Amino acid sequence: MYLWLKTFHLVFVIAWMAVLFYLPRILVNIAEGGDEPAVRARLLLMGRRLARFGHVMFGLLFVLGFAMWAMLGFKGAWMHAKLTLVALLLAYGVMIGRWLKAAEAGYALPTAKALRWVNELPLLALVPIIWLVLAKPF
Template sequence: MLWLKSFHIVMVVSWFAGLFYLPRIFVNLAMETNDAAYDRLLLMANKLYRFVTPIMLLTLVTGTWLWLAYWRPTMGWLWLKLALVAGLVGYHHVCKRLLRDFEARQNTKSHVWFRWFNEIPVIVLLVVVLLVVLKPF
Protein backbone atom coordinates (compact mmCIF):
# COMPACT_ATOMS: atom_id res chain seq x y z
CA MET A 1 0.00 0.00 0.00
CA LEU A 2 2.89 2.38 0.54
CA TRP A 3 3.71 2.15 -3.18
CA LEU A 4 0.12 3.09 -3.99
CA LYS A 5 0.16 6.00 -1.54
CA SER A 6 3.45 7.22 -2.98
CA PHE A 7 2.15 7.03 -6.54
CA HIS A 8 -1.04 8.82 -5.49
CA ILE A 9 0.94 11.65 -3.88
CA VAL A 10 3.07 12.08 -7.01
CA MET A 11 -0.08 12.20 -9.17
CA VAL A 12 -1.73 14.73 -6.85
CA VAL A 13 1.36 16.96 -6.90
CA SER A 14 1.56 16.73 -10.69
CA TRP A 15 -2.14 17.48 -11.16
CA PHE A 16 -1.92 20.48 -8.85
CA ALA A 17 1.10 21.78 -10.75
CA GLY A 18 -1.10 21.85 -13.84
CA LEU A 19 -4.02 23.41 -11.94
CA PHE A 20 -1.69 26.12 -10.64
CA TYR A 21 -0.03 26.89 -13.97
CA LEU A 22 -2.86 26.65 -16.50
CA PRO A 23 -4.84 29.57 -15.06
CA ARG A 24 -1.57 31.52 -14.91
CA ILE A 25 -1.29 31.06 -18.66
CA PHE A 26 -4.89 32.31 -18.87
CA VAL A 27 -3.81 35.50 -17.05
CA ASN A 28 -1.21 36.09 -19.75
CA LEU A 29 -3.61 35.19 -22.57
CA ALA A 30 -6.16 37.68 -21.22
CA MET A 31 -3.52 40.44 -21.36
CA GLU A 32 -1.86 39.49 -24.68
CA THR A 33 -2.40 41.68 -27.74
CA ASN A 34 0.29 40.25 -30.02
CA ASP A 35 -1.13 37.45 -32.19
CA ALA A 36 2.08 35.41 -32.34
CA ALA A 37 2.53 35.52 -28.56
CA TYR A 38 -1.17 34.73 -28.06
CA ASP A 39 -0.88 31.68 -30.32
CA ARG A 40 2.23 30.50 -28.46
CA LEU A 41 0.50 30.84 -25.08
CA LEU A 42 -2.54 29.04 -26.46
CA LEU A 43 -0.34 26.18 -27.65
CA MET A 44 1.25 25.96 -24.20
CA ALA A 45 -2.17 25.95 -22.50
CA ASN A 46 -3.48 23.20 -24.79
CA LYS A 47 -0.44 21.02 -24.26
CA LEU A 48 -0.59 21.50 -20.51
CA TYR A 49 -4.30 20.66 -20.36
CA ARG A 50 -3.76 17.51 -22.45
CA PHE A 51 -0.84 16.53 -20.21
CA VAL A 52 -2.59 16.97 -16.85
CA THR A 53 -5.91 15.38 -17.79
CA PRO A 54 -4.55 11.80 -17.69
CA ILE A 55 -2.73 12.74 -14.48
CA MET A 56 -6.07 13.81 -13.00
CA LEU A 57 -7.52 10.43 -13.98
CA LEU A 58 -4.59 8.59 -12.38
CA THR A 59 -5.05 10.69 -9.24
CA LEU A 60 -8.71 9.70 -9.10
CA VAL A 61 -8.00 6.01 -9.75
CA THR A 62 -5.29 5.75 -7.10
CA GLY A 63 -7.35 7.83 -4.66
CA THR A 64 -10.37 5.58 -5.15
CA TRP A 65 -8.19 2.52 -4.62
CA LEU A 66 -6.86 3.98 -1.38
CA TRP A 67 -10.36 4.95 -0.29
CA LEU A 68 -11.60 1.41 -0.81
CA ALA A 69 -8.61 0.01 1.10
CA TYR A 70 -8.69 2.37 4.09
CA TRP A 71 -12.23 3.69 4.49
CA ARG A 72 -13.80 3.36 7.93
CA PRO A 73 -17.22 4.70 9.01
CA THR A 74 -15.52 7.05 11.49
CA MET A 75 -13.65 8.99 8.79
CA GLY A 76 -15.99 11.97 8.51
CA TRP A 77 -13.19 14.25 7.30
CA LEU A 78 -12.89 12.08 4.19
CA TRP A 79 -16.33 13.11 2.91
CA LEU A 80 -15.31 16.76 2.93
CA LYS A 81 -12.06 15.85 1.18
CA LEU A 82 -14.00 13.92 -1.49
CA ALA A 83 -16.32 16.89 -2.00
CA LEU A 84 -13.29 19.15 -2.48
CA VAL A 85 -11.78 16.67 -4.96
CA ALA A 86 -15.08 16.64 -6.87
CA GLY A 87 -14.88 20.43 -6.93
CA LEU A 88 -11.34 20.23 -8.33
CA VAL A 89 -12.54 17.92 -11.10
CA GLY A 90 -15.16 20.55 -11.90
CA TYR A 91 -12.47 23.24 -11.82
CA HIS A 92 -10.42 21.17 -14.25
CA HIS A 93 -13.37 21.02 -16.65
CA VAL A 94 -14.05 24.74 -16.27
CA CYS A 95 -10.43 25.28 -17.35
CA LYS A 96 -11.21 23.35 -20.54
CA ARG A 97 -14.23 25.57 -21.22
CA LEU A 98 -12.13 28.68 -20.64
CA LEU A 99 -9.45 27.29 -22.94
CA ARG A 100 -12.06 26.81 -25.66
CA ASP A 101 -13.10 30.45 -25.21
CA PHE A 102 -9.49 31.53 -25.74
CA GLU A 103 -9.21 29.27 -28.80
CA ALA A 104 -12.29 30.91 -30.29
CA ARG A 105 -10.96 34.31 -29.20
CA GLN A 106 -14.14 34.88 -27.26
CA ASN A 107 -12.75 35.35 -23.77
CA THR A 108 -14.68 38.05 -21.91
CA LYS A 109 -12.91 37.81 -18.55
CA SER A 110 -10.11 40.11 -17.41
CA HIS A 111 -6.64 39.12 -16.31
CA VAL A 112 -7.68 40.18 -12.78
CA TRP A 113 -10.53 37.64 -12.84
CA PHE A 114 -8.08 34.93 -13.86
CA ARG A 115 -5.71 35.96 -11.05
CA TRP A 116 -8.50 35.29 -8.55
CA PHE A 117 -9.57 32.12 -10.36
CA ASN A 118 -5.96 30.92 -10.07
CA GLU A 119 -6.17 31.02 -6.25
CA ILE A 120 -8.95 28.41 -5.97
CA PRO A 121 -6.73 25.30 -6.18
CA VAL A 122 -4.29 26.85 -3.68
CA ILE A 123 -7.05 27.20 -1.09
CA VAL A 124 -8.41 23.72 -1.83
CA LEU A 125 -4.94 22.20 -1.49
CA LEU A 126 -4.46 23.86 1.88
CA VAL A 127 -7.79 22.56 3.20
CA VAL A 128 -7.25 19.04 1.80
CA VAL A 129 -3.77 18.75 3.32
CA LEU A 130 -5.09 19.93 6.69
CA LEU A 131 -7.94 17.40 6.50
CA VAL A 132 -5.64 14.51 5.61
CA VAL A 133 -3.00 15.31 8.21
CA LEU A 134 -5.21 16.47 11.11
CA LYS A 135 -8.28 14.27 10.46
CA PRO A 136 -10.34 16.72 12.56
CA PHE A 137 -13.61 14.74 12.57
Protein backbone atom coordinates in the same frame (compact mmCIF):
# COMPACT_ATOMS: atom_id res chain seq x y z
CA MET B 1 2.40 -1.79 -1.13
CA TYR B 2 -0.02 0.73 0.40
CA LEU B 3 2.81 3.21 0.95
CA TRP B 4 3.81 2.93 -2.71
CA LEU B 5 0.23 3.64 -3.77
CA LYS B 6 0.27 6.66 -1.47
CA THR B 7 3.65 7.83 -2.79
CA PHE B 8 2.44 7.80 -6.39
CA HIS B 9 -0.96 9.23 -5.40
CA LEU B 10 0.93 12.23 -4.00
CA VAL B 11 3.25 12.51 -7.02
CA PHE B 12 0.22 12.72 -9.33
CA VAL B 13 -1.58 15.09 -6.92
CA ILE B 14 1.43 17.45 -7.05
CA ALA B 15 1.52 17.30 -10.87
CA TRP B 16 -2.25 17.94 -11.11
CA MET B 17 -2.05 20.89 -8.72
CA ALA B 18 0.78 22.33 -10.82
CA VAL B 19 -1.65 22.29 -13.77
CA LEU B 20 -4.45 23.93 -11.74
CA PHE B 21 -2.04 26.69 -10.69
CA TYR B 22 -0.34 27.17 -14.04
CA LEU B 23 -3.17 27.03 -16.59
CA PRO B 24 -4.69 30.30 -15.26
CA ARG B 25 -1.23 31.92 -15.60
CA ILE B 26 -1.31 31.04 -19.30
CA LEU B 27 -4.83 32.53 -19.50
CA VAL B 28 -3.48 35.73 -17.87
CA ASN B 29 -0.83 35.91 -20.60
CA ILE B 30 -3.42 35.35 -23.34
CA ALA B 31 -5.64 38.08 -21.81
CA GLU B 32 -2.70 40.51 -21.54
CA GLY B 33 -0.64 39.96 -24.64
CA GLY B 34 -2.65 37.75 -26.92
CA ASP B 35 -3.09 40.30 -29.74
CA GLU B 36 0.04 39.16 -31.54
CA PRO B 37 -1.22 36.09 -33.49
CA ALA B 38 1.99 34.04 -33.19
CA VAL B 39 2.25 34.66 -29.43
CA ARG B 40 -1.41 33.85 -28.94
CA ALA B 41 -1.13 30.62 -30.95
CA ARG B 42 1.89 29.54 -28.88
CA LEU B 43 0.12 30.30 -25.58
CA LEU B 44 -2.96 28.38 -26.71
CA LEU B 45 -0.77 25.42 -27.67
CA MET B 46 0.95 25.51 -24.26
CA GLY B 47 -2.45 25.66 -22.57
CA ARG B 48 -3.82 22.74 -24.58
CA ARG B 49 -0.80 20.56 -23.78
CA LEU B 50 -0.93 21.48 -20.10
CA ALA B 51 -4.66 20.69 -19.95
CA ARG B 52 -4.06 17.29 -21.58
CA PHE B 53 -1.31 16.53 -19.05
CA GLY B 54 -3.75 17.54 -16.28
CA HIS B 55 -6.34 15.02 -17.51
CA VAL B 56 -3.81 12.20 -17.35
CA MET B 57 -2.55 13.24 -13.89
CA PHE B 58 -6.08 13.44 -12.49
CA GLY B 59 -6.94 10.03 -13.94
CA LEU B 60 -3.90 8.44 -12.30
CA LEU B 61 -4.33 10.11 -8.90
CA PHE B 62 -8.01 9.13 -8.93
CA VAL B 63 -7.32 5.45 -9.68
CA LEU B 64 -4.67 5.22 -6.93
CA GLY B 65 -6.75 7.21 -4.42
CA PHE B 66 -9.78 5.03 -5.12
CA ALA B 67 -7.70 1.86 -4.71
CA MET B 68 -6.40 3.08 -1.33
CA TRP B 69 -9.86 4.05 -0.17
CA ALA B 70 -11.09 0.55 -1.14
CA MET B 71 -8.24 -0.93 0.94
CA LEU B 72 -9.38 1.23 3.88
CA GLY B 73 -12.88 -0.27 3.47
CA PHE B 74 -14.44 2.94 2.06
CA LYS B 75 -14.56 4.30 5.61
CA GLY B 76 -13.91 7.72 7.11
CA ALA B 77 -16.18 10.78 7.21
CA TRP B 78 -13.04 12.90 6.61
CA MET B 79 -12.75 11.13 3.27
CA HIS B 80 -16.23 12.29 2.24
CA ALA B 81 -15.33 15.84 3.25
CA LYS B 82 -12.10 15.55 1.26
CA LEU B 83 -13.89 14.18 -1.81
CA THR B 84 -16.36 17.08 -1.69
CA LEU B 85 -13.41 19.50 -1.81
CA VAL B 86 -11.76 17.45 -4.56
CA ALA B 87 -15.03 17.75 -6.54
CA LEU B 88 -14.74 21.55 -6.18
CA LEU B 89 -11.15 21.45 -7.47
CA LEU B 90 -12.30 19.32 -10.39
CA ALA B 91 -15.10 21.80 -11.16
CA TYR B 92 -12.48 24.57 -11.10
CA GLY B 93 -10.35 22.56 -13.55
CA VAL B 94 -13.33 22.12 -15.87
CA MET B 95 -14.04 25.88 -15.68
CA ILE B 96 -10.50 26.97 -16.62
CA GLY B 97 -10.41 24.28 -19.33
CA ARG B 98 -13.60 25.78 -20.79
CA TRP B 99 -12.06 29.26 -20.67
CA LEU B 100 -9.11 27.97 -22.66
CA LYS B 101 -11.48 26.49 -25.27
CA ALA B 102 -13.43 29.77 -25.35
CA ALA B 103 -10.18 31.71 -25.92
CA GLU B 104 -9.35 29.31 -28.77
CA ALA B 105 -12.78 29.98 -30.28
CA GLY B 106 -12.02 33.72 -30.16
CA TYR B 107 -14.21 34.70 -27.19
CA ALA B 108 -12.91 37.30 -24.72
CA LEU B 109 -11.48 36.05 -21.41
CA PRO B 110 -12.09 37.65 -17.99
CA THR B 111 -9.65 40.51 -17.34
CA ALA B 112 -6.05 39.66 -16.40
CA LYS B 113 -6.68 41.08 -12.92
CA ALA B 114 -9.75 38.86 -12.40
CA LEU B 115 -7.79 35.84 -13.65
CA ARG B 116 -5.04 36.55 -11.11
CA TRP B 117 -7.63 36.35 -8.33
CA VAL B 118 -9.20 33.22 -9.82
CA ASN B 119 -5.69 31.72 -9.80
CA GLU B 120 -5.72 31.74 -5.97
CA LEU B 121 -9.02 29.84 -5.60
CA PRO B 122 -7.54 26.29 -5.58
CA LEU B 123 -5.74 27.16 -2.33
CA LEU B 124 -9.11 27.46 -0.59
CA ALA B 125 -9.67 23.75 -1.27
CA LEU B 126 -6.06 22.55 -1.12
CA VAL B 127 -5.34 23.77 2.44
CA PRO B 128 -8.38 22.03 4.02
CA ILE B 129 -7.76 18.88 1.91
CA ILE B 130 -4.22 18.55 3.26
CA TRP B 131 -5.41 19.27 6.79
CA LEU B 132 -8.21 16.68 6.51
CA VAL B 133 -5.95 13.86 5.28
CA LEU B 134 -3.35 14.62 7.95
CA ALA B 135 -5.67 15.19 10.93
CA LYS B 136 -8.50 12.76 9.98
CA PRO B 137 -10.61 14.68 12.53
CA PHE B 138 -13.81 12.61 12.12
